[in-house]
Each structure stands twice: as structure tokens, then as C-alpha cells.
Amino acid sequence: MDTLITSTDSPSDNSSSQNETELYWNQFVQPVWRIVLWAVAYSTIVIVSVVGNITVIWIILAHKRMRTVTNYFLVNLAFAEASMSAFNTVINFVYAIHNEWYFGVHYCRFHNFFPIAAVFASICSMTAIALDRYMAIIHPLKQRMSSLQTKVVIGVIWVLALLLAFPQYYYSTTDQLPGRVVCFIDWPEYSLMDFKKLYFVCVAVLVYFLPLLVMGCAYLVVGLTLWASEIPGDSSDRYQEQLNAKRKVVKMMIVVVCTFAVCWLPYHVYFLIHQFCPHLFEHPFIQQVYLSVMWLAMSSTMYNPIIYCCLNDRFRAGFKQAFHCCPCVPEGSYNGLELKSTRYLQTQTSLYRASRMETSVSCVMQPSEDVHKVMFESIRGSEKKAAAHSPSREFTSNGSSSRSISKTLSETSSFYSSNNLPE
Known part of the structure; x- marks a missing residue:
């Protein structure tokens, strides 16, 4: 975010030292009250996201009947979001407050590398769920993925995520400026193309626009099938019950996808504008814009557990069981978490x-x-x-x-x- 970094050469005299100090002065220092407010906002994300997503993982893995194809992808989604929230949200906030890096070159590389991988794994998991729902509802007679195949797909997702994020790890470094250390990505310069702009455009397409297009098409067809069509002559109670259950699952995933899209849209717009209009980011007010955009993007990691709890009966029962010691949690039937007896x-x-x-x-x-x-x-x-x-x-x-x-x-x-x- 430090757009004032233009040189790292050592000063040759007092005059150049003074000019360099003025060039690299940290204009992003904030008053204490503003730091406290942002700290509360970012801390809320970390606490809700980590606790909520770990609970989701426990609900699925600790109950055999919850281990379905869809839920395995939800486990991967929860793991990616909890990890990104725990390892990057607080560090990102601390660095953005004063634009000074305290954590060394190795964590600088990890800090720039892991969020791209985690976001790619998250949205690919949501895309896999959308395609699985599409196959289950539009082509119900075709064979579904097995547990082993699902785990292989998740492994492939993470391999692709790590490859996509590797350039950010490879080119990340730190630099000592007068009075502070900064963490940044030292992109190579080529005469034939702007590698930095090309990379950010590819990342925006692969981790946001393309997956959302695929999910939008899949859920559009599924929605038309579930809500706009009826099977002639089949009006039994059991059929209607199963139809309503499928609608609830699809509705829950549509809410998850829309929440992700809304939270991450300003983030991608911000960085795309930064690539093509860098002069706009030299003003001090851009720090507040960055903190707001980053908070909204990071907050996407805490909404999914809330959505599951509100829209799915089994997850609601699991959350009640996990937090039954809390006085504000109403008593619920833990049997609702498992399917009925054989x-x-x-x-x-x-x-x-x-x-x-x-x-x-x-x-x-x-x-x-x-x-x-x-x-x-x-x-x-x-x-x-x-x-x-x-x-x-x-x-x-x-x-x-x-x-x-x-x-x-x-x-x-x-x-x-x-x-x-x-x-």
C-alpha cells in the first residue's frame, strides 16, 4: 500500500538524507481513538470467524451423517476462511495502521502469499458445491462423487491455489526505509508486458469473476428447476417435503455466494484501480478507504457460520450443542443433528x-x-x-x-x- 517507495539507495550526504526522509515520511499515522475503533472491528472478525468456522468443521466431521459431498466442501471452505482470518487479518490490520512492518521477511512472504491461496480455495469450494447441486438436481440419475473423489478434488483445489499465489511469495521482500520497515512485492519489469498488471487481472478473473459466472449459471438453472417447475401428478406430502428441503439447501448456498460476492467486490475494484491509476493512492485518506475495503473483504469469513445456523436445522442443532453452556443459547434437540433412525x-x-x-x-x-x-x-x-x-x-x-x-x-x-x- 506504500505508494511512496521509489528508491532504496543509501543517502550520500545530509541534504540527500533530509530529502529522502521527506520522501519516505509516514503519512499514515492515525490518532489513537481511530486505531481503537478499527482494532475492535477487526478483532470481531477474527473471533467470530475462527470460533464459527471451527464449530462448523466439528459439526460435520464429528457426525457421520453430516459427511456428505456438499459438507466436505463446506469443511474446506471453513478451513480456508478460519486460516485466513487467524493468520492474516490481524497482521494486515497492524501493518495498515502505520504502514510499518514488524514481522520479518519470511512472514512478509507468507502474508502476501496465503490470502490469495485461501480465497481461491474458498471460491473453488463454493463452485464445486454449485456444480454438485446442479448434478444432483438436474441429472439425479448420474453417479455422484464419492468421498475419495471429493477429497481428491479438494487436494487439486489447494495445489492450484498454491500455484496461483506462488508469484506473490517469490517476489515478496522487505526494505528498510528511514524510520520504518516496509513489506512489499518487488515485481519484475519486462519490456514486452507489465507482469504486475497482468497478474492482478488474472487473479481477479480466477478468484472472483469467472467462478461467480459459473455459480450464477448453475444456480439459475437449479433455481428454475426447483421453483418454476412442478412434476405433473406428484403432489404427495413426502415429495413436497423433499422438494422444500432441496430448496432450502440451494437457498442457503445462494446466500453464501451472494455474501461473498458483495464482500469481495470492493477489494478487487480497489486493487484493479490501483494498477491503472496509482497516483490516486498517494493521498492520506486512501488509508481509511483501504481499511474499510479490507475489513469488508475479511468479514466474509465470519458470515458463513451465521448463515448455516440461520438457514439449516442440523447446523442450528450443532451450534446449540456446541454452545449449550452459554446462558443466552436456548435449549434444543441434539437429535436434530443426525438423520432419523433406520x-x-x-x-x-x-x-x-x-x-x-x-x-x-x-x-x-x-x-x-x-x-x-x-x-x-x-x-x-x-x-x-x-x-x-x-x-x-x-x-x-x-x-x-x-x-x-x-x-x-x-x-x-x-x-x-x-x-x-x-x-
């Missing part, structure tokens, strides 16, 4: 299958309303009676074996759990 799932699945069978028969036979109702009640009654005696001996209406119905129940139950339904 018997409950089988019973609910049988009802769902019965409603689907009723819909198929009604579409083919087109019976009258009374006959339609009697047929549905008869099928539902037979399903409940069979489940009550022995779920393993349940039969379908056409007399198929219990082995095939058990397989169907298992696959359907897996589908419910893999979509991280709130109920």
Missing part, C-alpha cells in the same frame, strides 16, 4: 414409494377421484402393515421380492442423506 427412514421411504406408485397408476389408468383415493389408501395401508410386522419382509404391490425392495430402500435413504436435508 427404521424411521425405511417407513418414510415406503410412504414416499407408495405415493410415487400411486402417481404412476393415476397417470396410466386415469381413475376417478374416489377410486384414486381408495387405491392410494390401500397401498399406504399395506406398506405400513408390512413395515410394522417386519421391514425385511416388505413386498411391493406387484409381488416383487423383498431383496429388491431392500435395495431400493437403501439407495433412496442414501439419496436423502447425501443431499444434507434439514429435516
Whole structure:
């Protein structure tokens, strides 16, 4: 941020020393009251982000039923955000207050390197979730990613993130100015191109604009499918319940993406303007602009746990369990964090299958309303009676074996759990 750094040569006499001191004087010193206000604001980010995201990681990893494809990416997202908040937010604030670096050359390199990698890993995780939701809803018959494949994708995301951020690590250095030390990136100069501008434009495209475009298209198609279309003839309660659950998950992720987009837009605009109009950043007021833009960008790391808690029943139950000792936290049912029992799932699945069978028969036979109702009640009654005696001996209406119905129940139950339904 120090746009007054133009030379690092040693002064040759008193006159040049005085001129250099005037050139490098630190115009970013702030009054104490302003420092205190900014310190409170940035401290709030760190506390809420680290505690909230660690809790999210615990909720997912400590409960087997929460370990789905979507939630593995949420773990990666929470890890990236908690790490960036813990390792960079406070340091960035301290450096921005007086524009003086206290932490050595090695941490200077890490400080410039890690945020780019963390932001890239975060937005790639959100993009992977959007594509996973797209495949699950638009192409439900295609095979979903396994846990191993999901972990491989996360590993690839971090490898690409580290490669993208490596130039910032390689060219970062510190310099001793009269009265202070600064941390900056000493970009190479080429006659054919401006490497610095090219790099920042590529970073803005790869960690913001391109992923948001992909997620916007994916969620637009998913939203039109879930909200603007209905399956003819299928109005069963179970179907509506599953449809509403999918809508809740997609709605939660759309809120997460929109929050990220709003928080990081001023940051990318700020640095893109800095590349093309550097003279605007020589004024003292730019420090307050920078602190505001950086605070908004860093605050994106603390909103996601709040969004999960407000919009997802299982995460809400997990947060209540994690903070049950706090007097301000209301008592909740910890059982809500896990899916229902296997018997409950089988019973609910049988009802769902019965409603689907009723819909198929009604579409083919087109019976009258009374006959339609009697047929549905008869099928539902037979399903409940069979489940009550022995779920393993349940039969379908056409007399198929219990082995095939058990397989169907298992696959359907897996589908419910893999979509991280709130109920």
C-alpha cells in the first residue's frame, strides 16, 4: 500500500538524507481513538470467524451423517476462511495502521502469499458445491462423487491455489526505509508486458469473476428447476417435503455466494484501480478507504457460520450443542443433528414409494377421484402393515421380492442423506 517507495539507495550526504526522509515520511499515522475503533472491528472478525468456522468443521466431521459431498466442501471452505482470518487479518490490520512492518521477511512472504491461496480455495469450494447441486438436481440419475473423489478434488483445489499465489511469495521482500520497515512485492519489469498488471487481472478473473459466472449459471438453472417447475401428478406430502428441503439447501448456498460476492467486490475494484491509476493512492485518506475495503473483504469469513445456523436445522442443532453452556443459547434437540433412525427412514421411504406408485397408476389408468383415493389408501395401508410386522419382509404391490425392495430402500435413504436435508 506504500505508494511512496521509489528508491532504496543509501543517502550520500545530509541534504540527500533530509530529502529522502521527506520522501519516505509516514503519512499514515492515525490518532489513537481511530486505531481503537478499527482494532475492535477487526478483532470481531477474527473471533467470530475462527470460533464459527471451527464449530462448523466439528459439526460435520464429528457426525457421520453430516459427511456428505456438499459438507466436505463446506469443511474446506471453513478451513480456508478460519486460516485466513487467524493468520492474516490481524497482521494486515497492524501493518495498515502505520504502514510499518514488524514481522520479518519470511512472514512478509507468507502474508502476501496465503490470502490469495485461501480465497481461491474458498471460491473453488463454493463452485464445486454449485456444480454438485446442479448434478444432483438436474441429472439425479448420474453417479455422484464419492468421498475419495471429493477429497481428491479438494487436494487439486489447494495445489492450484498454491500455484496461483506462488508469484506473490517469490517476489515478496522487505526494505528498510528511514524510520520504518516496509513489506512489499518487488515485481519484475519486462519490456514486452507489465507482469504486475497482468497478474492482478488474472487473479481477479480466477478468484472472483469467472467462478461467480459459473455459480450464477448453475444456480439459475437449479433455481428454475426447483421453483418454476412442478412434476405433473406428484403432489404427495413426502415429495413436497423433499422438494422444500432441496430448496432450502440451494437457498442457503445462494446466500453464501451472494455474501461473498458483495464482500469481495470492493477489494478487487480497489486493487484493479490501483494498477491503472496509482497516483490516486498517494493521498492520506486512501488509508481509511483501504481499511474499510479490507475489513469488508475479511468479514466474509465470519458470515458463513451465521448463515448455516440461520438457514439449516442440523447446523442450528450443532451450534446449540456446541454452545449449550452459554446462558443466552436456548435449549434444543441434539437429535436434530443426525438423520432419523433406520427404521424411521425405511417407513418414510415406503410412504414416499407408495405415493410415487400411486402417481404412476393415476397417470396410466386415469381413475376417478374416489377410486384414486381408495387405491392410494390401500397401498399406504399395506406398506405400513408390512413395515410394522417386519421391514425385511416388505413386498411391493406387484409381488416383487423383498431383496429388491431392500435395495431400493437403501439407495433412496442414501439419496436423502447425501443431499444434507434439514429435516
